[in-house]
Amino acid sequence: MTVDVQPRALAIDGAEPVRTDPWPTYDKGDVFIDEEDLDAALAAVRARLYFRYDQRPHAETQTGRFERDLAAFFGVPHALACSSGTAAIALALLALDLPPGSLVACPAFTFAATPSAILLAGHRPLPVECDDDLHLDVADLRRRLTPEVRAIVVVHMRGFASDMEAVCAAAREHGVPVVEDAVPALGARLNGRPLGTFGDAGAFSTQSDKSLNTGEGGFLVVRDPAAYARAVVYSGAYEGRMARHFDGVPPPGVDDLAMPIFSLRMDEIRAALARAMLRRLPERLAAHHRNYDDVAGRLADVPGLALRRPVADHAYLGEALVFRLPGADARTTAWTAAALRAEGIDARALGDPGDTNVRAFWNWRFLFPDARSARERYPATAARLDESIDVPLSANLTARDRDHLVEAVRKVLGARTGRP
DSSP: OOOOSSOOOOGGGTSOOSOOSOOOOGGGTOOOOOHHHHHHHHHHHHHTOOOTTSSSOGGGSHHHHHHHHHHHHHTOSEEEEESOHHHHHHHHHHHTTOOTTOEEEEESSSOTHHHHHHHHTTOEEEEEOBOTTSSBOHHHHHHHOOTTEEEEEEEOGGGBOOOHHHHHHHHHHHTOOEEEEOGGGTTOEETTEETTSSSSEEEEEOSTTSSSOOSSOEEEEESOHHHHHHHHHHHTOOTTGGGGGGTTSOOOSOOTTSSOOOOOBOOHHHHHHHHHHHTTHHHHHHHHHHHHHHHHHHHTTOTTOEEOOOSSTTOBOOSEEEEEOTTOOHHHHHHHHHHHHHTTOOOEETTOTTSOOTTSGGGOTTTOSOHHHHHHHSHHHHHHHHHEEEEEOOTTOOHHHHHHHHHHHHHHHHTOTTOO
8 A cells, every 4th residue: 555645634624534334343233153153043042941050961051062162272171151251250250269358450451341340259459550562561560469469360451462471470479360351352362372271260251342242241261170160159050050060070179058159150042152153263363363464564654653562473363453642642642533433444542531431440430439540540551541542353354444444544644743
């Protein structure tokens, strides 16, 4: 693609936009689902067996089969399908059997579900600063790891892997477990290893915009059988049903009557849909990487634009393009995102002061009643979010869609001088 020498008139000023077609996103019906996936869900509906704990052996239920396939895909002994990614994070923390009210470290740049899950598990979130690339800042994590901190939830936010080697090293030194919030990164890998398998447990989502789309849903993967058994009970296994998850092998000595049950299970219909989609997950992952690599490669030389850098080669899902405008304030970044939207590209400024984006920590009023003081407590993350723009990248993007995105970004960035 050629680079414009002279700035072009922008659609935000009334000129013709780069595109008029809607930008493809899940909330407009853009999904990676085929007829085979739908047939699997319909077969489960027609079977009239919607409860995973009916008379069938666990291995013959849709949910049991999905969990078996997940364990094989991730190379772990145990997987548990549940009602959401938030539930999966909370179940992972509950399974760790931490003292009630423990401090749990998590990134300041994450979706509000992460601190919410920590609260749901009966603990207290401790946000940690992020670095220039919006990864968890391990140096700041180490500064905050006092004896009161009993666990770390690391987030692979917007599909980009955190530095798991460094995070796990810090956790080992302080003797605390690690839960991976891999909700935004289902299927992504770090140095060939699936995200979600580095820590003590990994939590995932099958919500509508995730790599497996069942509308709502989630799952966790875990290695320790006792932790798995506790998660199973908390999720809603009762009256000895936890033993079904061990397929005839004696289960750990976990007292299922000593824990509350929270009804966080996945149902049979969603499990059938997710299991069918899991078979095509490698195809979707390849599409995400193709789209991201093409677009990022053609934007790498744009002046004034800093693409988010991965911690290792291809250590990202590729379902989102995140870039910064170094040194820009929130108002300038918000204008740039609005200009991209006018060109036909869905774009969101993460720190837009006119947008209650709950990926911006100062909007978590359940933790921070005052936004200004929250930003003062985490100035590095606030500054990076103020500079950052997020563009969703569907797995179904065509070459034409990608051309439009590159053209729009170059067009807007080329005409940004002197703007708000």
